[in-house]
Amino acid sequence: MAGSLNKVMLIGRLGGDPDIRSTQAGSEVATFSVATSDVWKDKQSGERQERVHWHRVVIFDENLASVAKRFLRKGALVYLEGQLQTRKWTDQSGAERYTTEVVLSRYRSTLTMLGGRGDGGGGDSGAYGRESYGGKDGGIRKGASSSGGERSGGGSFEDDDIPF
Numbered sequence: 497m498a499g500s501l502n503k504v505m506l507i508g509r510l511g512g513d514p515d516i517r518s519t520q521a522g523s524e525v526a527t528f529s530v531a532t533s534d535v536w537k538d539k540q541s542g543e544r545q546e547r548v549h550w551h552r553v554v555i556f557d558e559n560l561a562s563v564a565k566r567f568l569r570k571g572a573l574v575y576l577e578g579q580l581q582t583r584k585w586t587d588q589s590g591a592e593r594y595t596t597e598v599v600l601s602r603y604r605s606t607l608t609m610l611g612g613r614g615d616g617g618g619g620d621s622g623a624y625g626r627e628s629y630g631g632k633d634g635g636i637r638k639g640a641s642s643s644g645g646e647r648s649g650g651g652s653f654e655d656d657d658i659p660f
Contacts, residue, residue, distance in 0.1 A: 502579045502580055503577065503578075503579060503604075504576070504577070504578050504579060504580055505575070505576070506530055506551060506574075506575070506598065507573070507574070507575050507576075507610065508530040508531050508532040508533075508551070508573070508574065509530065509531050509571055509572065509574075510529070510530060510531075510569065510570055510571060510572045510574065511528070511529035511530065511531055511570065512570045513528070513568070513569055513570050514526040514527065514528040514555075514564040514565060514568050515527045515528065516564075516565045523558050524558055524561040524562065524565065525554065525555065525556055525561060526555040526560070526561040526564040526565060527552070527553065527554050527555070528553055528564070528568070529550050529551065529552055529553065530550070530551045530553055530574065530576065531548050531549070531550055531551075532548070532549050532551065533546050533548045533549065551598050552596075552597045552598065553576060553578070553597065553598045553599075553600065554597045554598070554599050555600040555607070556599065556600065556601050556602065557600055557601060557602045557605055560605065560607045563607060564607065567609060568609070572609065572611070573609075573611040574607065574608065574609055574610060575606070575607075575610055576598060576600065576606065576607055576608075577600075577604070577605060577606040578598045578599050578600040578601070578604075578605050578606075579599050579601070579604070579605075580596060580597070580599070581599045582594055582595065582596045582597075583595055583597070
């Protein structure tokens with residue numbers, strides 16, 4: 497179908513450590529849940545309200561699955577880009593069930609670890625607190641700024657570089 501788009505972008509926290517399984521071909525597949533939330537102030541009571549949404553994430557890309565296995569832990573803040581897929585399965589009682597998942601496949605998928613070491617992300621999280629792993633070739637971008645630019649070259653960031 498021309499003119500359609502299936503893209504999901506989420507920022508949320510892992511509900512548990514990733515579950516790593518192997519396919520019959522020997523590839524690793526990672527699954528985990530990500531929580532996102534809506535926050536608002538109740539008009540009548542003035543109290544802060546929150547609604548949590550849980551998203552099941554499946555990573556089929558071996559490079560991204562490896563990153564999830566090594567670095568992601570419960571509570572880690574992540575940014576994900578993938579696609580929605582619904583699959584049909586049969587439960588133990590024989591009833592047909594449907595599950596909708598955010599799928600990170602080999603192409604057009606991104607997994608970015610946000611936050612620092614104290615955020616459950618594990619490992620060194622880069623110069624600006626984030627590492628990004630692209631799905632196509634597993635390339636690593638460290639120190640990406642929030643404006644999308646990349647920090648160039650070696651050397652350390654010094655206070656003298658700040659213009660104010």
